[in-house]
Amino acid sequence: MAIEAVFFDGEYARDRAITLDVQGNDLVFSGQDVPQTRWSISGLHPVDPPSPGQPFRITHHSKPGARLVIRDEAFVHRLVAEHKHLKGGYSWTHLKQVAVWTAGGILAIAALGYVLVSFLPQRVAFVLPETWRDRVGGQVVDGLVGKAKRCNTPAGDSAKSAMIAALAEGNTDLPPLSMEVYDMDLVNAFAAPGGKIIFTKGILAKADGPDEIAGVLAHEIGHVAHRHPETQLVRLTGIQVLISVMSGTNGGDFTSNVAALAALLRYSRDAEREADTYARQTMDKANINPMGLRTFFEKMIKDEGGAAPAAKDSSALDTLGNVFSTHPGTEDRIKQITPLPDGRTPAQVLTPEQWKSLQSICG
Amino acid sequence: MTEQTTHPAPHHAPERLTFTYVPRKGLMKLTIVNFLLSIVTFTIYRFWAKTNVRQHIWSCVHINGEPLEYTGKGSELFMGALYVFLFMVLPIVLIGALIGLVYGPESPLLFVLQMLVIIAVYVFWGFAVYKARKYQLSRTQWRGIRGTLSGSAMTYSLLYFGSLLAKSMSFGWATPVMNTVLQEQITNDMRFGDAAFKFKGRAGPLYPTYAACWFLSLVAIIVAIVAIGGSIGLEKLFGGEGSTTTPETYAVLAGFAIVGFLLLTALIVPMLWSLYIARELRTFADYTRFDGAQFNLDASAGSIIWLSVVNIFILIFTLGIGWPYINQRTVRFVIDRLSLEGLIDVDRIRQSQVPLDKRGEGLADAFDVGGL
Numbered sequence: 001m002a003i004e005a006v007f008f009d010g011e012y013a014r015d016r017a018i019t020l021d022v023q024g025n026d027l028v029f030s031g032q033d034v035p036q037t038r039w040s041i042s043g044l045h046p047v048d049p050p051s052p053g054q055p056f057r058i059t060h061h062s063k064p065g066a067r068l069v070i071r072d073e074a075f076v077h078r079l080v081a082e083h084k085h086l087k088g089g090y091s092w093t094h095l096k097q098v099a100v101w102t103a104g105g106i107l108a109i110a111a112l113g114y115v116l117v118s119f120l121p122q123r124v125a126f127v128l129p130e131t132w133r134d135r136v137g138g139q140v141v142d143g144l145v146g147k148a149k150r151c152n153t154p155a156g157d158s159a160k161s162a163m164i165a166a167l168a169e170g171n172t173d174l175p176p177l178s179m180e181v182y183d184m185d186l187v188n189a190f191a192a193p194g195g196k197i198i199f200t201k202g203i204l205a206k207a208d209g210p211d212e213i214a215g216v217l218a219h220e221i222g223h224v225a226h227r228h229p230e231t232q233l234v235r236l237t238g239i240q241v242l243i244s245v246m247s248g249t250n251g252g253d254f255t256s257n258v259a260a261l262a263a264l265l266r267y268s269r270d271a272e273r274e275a276d277t278y279a280r281q282t283m284d285k286a287n288i289n290p291m292g293l294r295t296f297f298e299k300m301i302k303d304e305g306g307a308a309p310a311a312k313d314s315s316a317l318d319t320l321g322n323v324f325s326t327h328p329g330t331e332d333r334i335k336q337i338t339p340l341p342d343g344r345t346p347a348q349v350l351t352p353e354q355w356k357s358l359q360s361i362c363g
Numbered sequence: 364m365t366e367q368t369t370h371p372a373p374h375h376a377p378e379r380l381t382f383t384y385v386p387r388k389g390l391m392k393l394t395i396v397n398f399l400l401s402i403v404t405f406t407i408y409r410f411w412a413k414t415n416v417r418q419h420i421w422s423c424v425h426i427n428g429e430p431l432e433y434t435g436k437g438s439e440l441f442m443g444a445l446y447v448f449l450f451m452v453l454p455i456v457l458i459g460a461l462i463g464l465v466y467g468p469e470s471p472l473l474f475v476l477q478m479l480v481i482i483a484v485y486v487f488w489g490f491a492v493y494k495a496r497k498y499q500l501s502r503t504q505w506r507g508i509r510g511t512l513s514g515s516a517m518t519y520s521l522l523y524f525g526s527l528l529a530k531s532m533s534f535g536w537a538t539p540v541m542n543t544v545l546q547e548q549i550t551n552d553m554r555f556g557d558a559a560f561k562f563k564g565r566a567g568p569l570y571p572t573y574a575a576c577w578f579l580s581l582v583a584i585i586v587a588i589v590a591i592g593g594s595i596g597l598e599k600l601f602g603g604e605g606s607t608t609t610p611e612t613y614a615v616l617a618g619f620a621i622v623g624f625l626l627l628t629a630l631i632v633p634m635l636w637s638l639y640i641a642r643e644l645r646t647f648a649d650y651t652r653f654d655g656a657q658f659n660l661d662a663s664a665g666s667i668i669w670l671s672v673v674n675i676f677i678l679i680f681t682l683g684i685g686w687p688y689i690n691q692r693t694v695r696f697v698i699d700r701l702s703l704e705g706l707i708d709v710d711r712i713r714q715s716q717v718p719l720d721k722r723g724e725g726l727a728d729a730f731d732v733g734g735l
Contacts, residue, residue, distance in 0.1 A: 008506050008507035009507065012507075012710065012712065012713055013506040013508045013709050014375075014506075014709070048422045051387045051388060051389070054385065054422065054430065055428075055429075057430070057432070065714070069429070097438065098400070098408055098411055098437070101407060101438070102404040136467070237463060240463075241456050241457060244456050245448075245452070245456060
């Protein structure tokens, strides 16, 4: 049953009247100035879903620019009922395409995230120039200690040197480092980029002997040797890039934010383990009693059970978490610290006088 | 193929073109499905959402009974956005991060980079506008024939940048002239198939309305400042020593004053300016010809205010999900008021030979100037 329809050839805007009929699996049409044309129904594609009151427009893959416009609603109804692909609207190919792009997008972001947060940071940390480490380390320290005074006395300084020298005994590969004490009551120690290791007055007061502080120092040197502070800084930049990429903003200025600085030096459990291992090996080679680190560790954990030590000079260091930060696995970390093998007498880290002048370095 | 072989039959007579918006069902379903898919795909679906909404709205615009057709693809918009992201956004972000890392977050280099980015955005804004318009025109078909812009996006961009400078340096007074120049530039590049649009006219007739809007806005702002400042001042003056007004009361008053000022500037000033916008739309339509026929757009300030207010309400009360309805209303606003006076020999119009861009509106998407 042939019907009247209109044909556009995609070359001219001219509308051409045609008669159209279904013959087997084909649409066949011809008109006054349109030669007889045969379009396979399977190759037809609806321009819009059929809609009452609207002309139904279809095209064919053999001539993508051409359009057939059918206004006979009964014909359209029959055609679409027999050939579901002419219904238009959402199709599987369409949804599959979107799913593929979405999966691709998520994978790309995930890959970028992996490179920026996991793959690159430590590698970059080891190629950063010394001048950079030194300058940024200084900025990090300034940010974290705030207005607290740096403590120096001639006797205290020589005690610090003696402690570093004791750890260097038998450890020729110790990274370059500096150790400073700041006049702060809270109990903490941290390593900043450039080998800058910071102790608070509080942590010295909390310690019951030089072995404990030597243990903490060895742990911090572990962070320095593995370039953990630098790694975290590079990682933070990576996270910033990732955030700005995903949100379309500049990602916020982390590095000028003290809270971010503190978060920066909160290492992962793996990083803490690396620093522990380094500390154990260093103390072993230097013949320093590792049990100092262990006792100090246990003391800190007991304190955390109760109220945190009140910090008058509340600063970013509060949020930093302490040397033995509280993630799960702390018990394991403690258990790993074992005494020196039988028959080895630990060396004396500091003389009682040196220890006293170190503890009283802030007056 | 020669003219003779493709034109064997006699011409139809030149015809008058009429524009009608014939709504069809399915926009609600599109809106909901688009929203759900956008969530599921972390907003990546937005390119396809934009595309199928355009398809729907375009197909409701009938010219002499024959609907428009939108032939763009979601993947084209996606690739456009991806291209801009990979070759513009990502390098800038990475360079910024590198500078921050190496020279510190306070580095003046970072400031220089930001400045360069801002300048680049202003310089390329017109480029983005032009490219987006070109993409949309080249994806719009009527009777199997598509539109295009045949000129240079860079020329338009420089002109656009110049117009921004001229407008700001003249306290806005260059606006009618610059808008006319820009409209002339882009309209004269516009084609439907091989038939051209022409724009011809002076900015002069726009100036009386512009001047009225400019001075009325100034007066409105001055009146607001004086009224608000005055009421606080009077309270202070006559409240005297025995006055119960406390500093807190003043703070509340000042708060009211600021809110009132913002409301005034956000409501009254744009309302005033809709007078000018309506005037400009009408004038530009009058200046525009297609194949010898002249356009006419019957837009009034009241109708523009109504369109904008309802659109804003839709945006707010659907939390932005209802954007397809905003697009529909905007297109309908134009189509319902647009007419073309004169006869056009449609049959003679040939397909455009301007090649199609492969990617769509990436930069415009990044700058958020994509229009519909």
